[in-house]
Amino acid sequence: MKEETNSAPGSSRIDVAISGIHLLDQALNSAETSLMPHARRQRTGILISRQGPGQYIVETSAAVPYGLTYQRAL
Secondary structure, eight states: OOOOOOOTOSEEEEEEESSSGHHHHHHHHHHHHHHHHHHHHOOOOOEEEEEEETTEEEEEETSHHHHOOOEOOO
16 A cells, blocks of 8 residues: 655646555545645645546645635546
8 A cells, every 4th residue: 555746846746646545545645735835826726637546646726715625526
């Protein structure tokens, strides 16, 4: 059961890869919390996109109202 998060310093995007469903909530919550300061500065919301099994992108998005988090499956 593995969790990976990748982001560049100062980035407003985090790639999350998990191999166990029990890690999902913790991994996504951690990524969202990390991006909150970026979202506040940019006055945007946060978008969580499911790319495939165990693959997610968490990023700030102008398409999401400030202060909110949306989820979508691609």
